[in-house]
Amino acid sequence: MRALLHKWPEQNMLLALSVVVGILCGGAAVLLKVTIHAVHLGLASLFPGISWPYLLLPGVGMLLSLLIVKYIVRDNIGHGVTRVLVAVSRHESKIDRHNIWSSLVTSALTIGFGGSVGAEAPIVYTGAAIGSTLGRYMGLSYRGMTLLLGCGAAGAVAGIFNAPLAGVLFTLEILLFNLSMSSILPLLLSTVSATMVSYLFLGRTTQFTCTLAAFSMHNVPFYIILGIFCGFCSLYFLRMTLSLEDRLGKMTSPYLRWLLCAVSLGLLIFLFPPLYGEGYDALVPLLNGESADSGGLAACLHQPWAVPVFFAGVLLLKVFAMTFTNAGGGVGGTFGPTLFVGAVAGFVMASTVNLVSPGSIPVPDFVLVGMAGLMAGVMQAPMTAIFLIAEISGGYELLVPLILTASIAYGTTRLFEKYSIYTKRIAQTGQLLTHDSDQAVLTLLKTADLVETDFTPVRIDATLRELVDAVSVSNRNIFPVLDARHRFQGYVALSDIRHDMFRTDLYDSRHVYNYMRSAPEYVYADEPMERVMRKFETSEAWNLPVVGPDRTYLGFVSKSKIFNAYREELKDFSQD
Numbered sequence: 001m002r003a004l005l006h007k008w009p010e011q012n013m014l015l016a017l018s019v020v021v022g023i024l025c026g027g028a029a030v031l032l033k034v035t036i037h038a039v040h041l042g043l044a045s046l047f048p049g050i051s052w053p054y055l056l057l058p059g060v061g062m063l064l065s066l067l068i069v070k071y072i073v074r075d076n077i078g079h080g081v082t083r084v085l086v087a088v089s090r091h092e093s094k095i096d097r098h099n100i101w102s103s104l105v106t107s108a109l110t111i112g113f114g115g116s117v118g119a120e121a122p123i124v125y126t127g128a129a130i131g132s133t134l135g136r137y138m139g140l141s142y143r144g145m146t147l148l149l150g151c152g153a154a155g156a157v158a159g160i161f162n163a164p165l166a167g168v169l170f171t172l173e174i175l176l177f178n179l180s181m182s183s184i185l186p187l188l189l190s191t192v193s194a195t196m197v198s199y200l201f202l203g204r205t206t207q208f209t210c211t212l213a214a215f216s217m218h219n220v221p222f223y224i225i226l227g228i229f230c231g232f233c234s235l236y237f238l239r240m241t242l243s244l245e246d247r248l249g250k251m252t253s254p255y256l257r258w259l260l261c262a263v264s265l266g267l268l269i270f271l272f273p274p275l276y277g278e279g280y281d282a283l284v285p286l287l288n289g290e291s292a293d294s295g296g297l298a299a300c301l302h303q304p305w306a307v308p309v310f311f312a313g314v315l316l317l318k319v320f321a322m323t324f325t326n327a328g329g330g331v332g333g334t335f336g337p338t339l340f341v342g343a344v345a346g347f348v349m350a351s352t353v354n355l356v357s358p359g360s361i362p363v364p365d366f367v368l369v370g371m372a373g374l375m376a377g378v379m380q381a382p383m384t385a386i387f388l389i390a391e392i393s394g395g396y397e398l399l400v401p402l403i404l405t406a407s408i409a410y411g412t413t414r415l416f417e418k419y420s421i422y423t424k425r426i427a428q429t430g431q432l433l434t435h436d437s438d439q440a441v442l443t444l445l446k447t448a449d450l451v452e453t454d455f456t457p458v459r460i461d462a463t464l465r466e467l468v469d470a471v472s473v474s475n476r477n478i479f480p481v482l483d484a485r486h487r488f489q490g491y492v493a494l495s496d497i498r499h500d501m502f503r504t505d506l507y508d509s510r511h512v513y514n515y516m517r518s519a520p521e522y523v524y525a526d527e528p529m530e531r532v533m534r535k536f537e538t539s540e541a542w543n544l545p546v547v548g549p550d551r552t553y554l555g556f557v558s559k560s561k562i563f564n565a566y567r568e569e570l571k572d573f574s575q576d
Contacts, residue, residue: 496515
């Protein structure tokens with residue numbers, strides 16, 4: 001099979017492989033959903049009618065995942081979508097093979113036991129790992145392997161949601177920024193294949209069954225308000241998540257962190273039961289206009305405002321429940337919680353409006369549209385949000401309010417936050433690929449690959465005689481000056497010694513330090529290329545020294561070498 005495919009042009013090979021990847025990702029998505037459901041049912045049969053164990057079970061699932069990751073996987077597998085982006089920009093689209101199974105197993109345990117996270121990011125990581133591994137096995141180029149990785153991610157989204165178009169848009173908006181129109185066909189084949197596998201095993205039912213009212217123009221102002229509300233909820237979701245992760249990450253003991261997070265999550269679930277698990281079951285009555293069985297604190301109150309106030313608390317605390325789950329050792333994503341919080345945001349707003357003016361707006365419609373609004377803001381992917389919600393609900397009659405609310409929520413978020421929850425941390429390191437081709441090519445260039453090491457170094461206390469000897473055997477006109485510990489001190493240019501190099505009477509009285517210049521900037525081997533180019537601009541230098549820890553000399557990087565590499569990368573980046 002491998003030998004046969006290798007006889008084909010890579011573009012044709014990718015078409016066949018995209019179908020294979022789609023089938024595998026569809027199977028993985030089905031396996032994850034079935035496993036989570038089976039774990040839920042198994043626990044329900046063990047503890048029938050008893051509620052208190054459900055406060056402890058999420059902590060058990062987190063601990064099991066923590067132990068698997070720590071002692072078997074021995075790798076960080078959290079934040080799946082973010083790690084896929086890093087693999088594309090910094091690791092030549094190579095993802096470790098263990099991610100094919102490790103994310104599946106740990107997320108199934110985490111969510112099956114009630115962890116308040118989503119299964120979508122782990123399945124995206126799994127799908128991307130399937131595509132990356134198959135691309136490596138077939139010996140594809142970086143571009144081909146990247147496209148196959150994208151097919152895996154797209155197929156995973158399509159399989160978990162039964163939403164082929166959303167899978168393609170997710171890959172185009174969030175993961176891969178350098179795709180041409182010819183790349184769309186493999187993505188489509190992958191998502192359709194994954195969706196067919198999901199249909200075969202799970203049926204063609206939509207993820208969320210809704211009872212929707214027809215779109216009415218008089219609701220447009222409310223959809224605009226919902227978009228703005230979702231925009232600010234998105235900002236809260238994104239910034240609070242990252243802030244909590246930073247604070248919890250400062251705890252050095254993973255077991256102490258697990259204990260704190262498990263107890264905190266159990267308390268939140270006790271007070272707000274919809275925070276248990278993915279939370280999708282709690283959305284069913286909201287999407288169908290039924291009475292919300294909120295339980296927890298709301299059961300103690302009998303006021304009309306109790307339910308929207310209760311769900312406002314759920315909206316604010318879902319971020320805490322999600323972060324506690326992940327920080328405590330669980331494995332799950334923000335994709336599902338984003339949809340959950342968006343639905344709750346739509347419910348809170350619609351319920352509040354109807355309490356002020358009874359029957360003004362249809363609550364299920366706003367619950368559904370709120371999901372798209374928050375997804376557009378948090379992930380900064382409005383097209384994915386619009387069509388995903390339409391596909392998973394069958395709510396195409398609400399396409400206009402979906403577009404309106406998602407666009408406003410996206411625009412509101414962008415006013416205050418340039419990056420999505422997936423890209424913010426990567427952008428801070430300068431490793432983020434963007435739709436800007438120049439920026440993307442610079443991101444793909446690695447400083448360590450462009451270091452030139454054919455310079456002849458000289459000691460700082462060497463005589464002019466020794467320096468002239470170095471000139472005689474060197475093909476370069478720059479000579480790095482090092483101390484006894486191989487640390488970079490400066491450099492000598494050939495033009496600096498031209499007037500003295502033929503004066504033999506100075507050979508033993510003059511030394512390298514008499515001619516040495518200081519470097520205007522230092523470059524580090526792991527430094528992002530965008531930052532390196534900024535140093536070239538500010539220093540107006542043509543060559544800059546590359547150093548390691550403690551200023552250990554590694555070589556030089558030059559503008560000409562970067563420009564040549566840039567042209568080659570751009571040629572490959574832009575080809576169809």
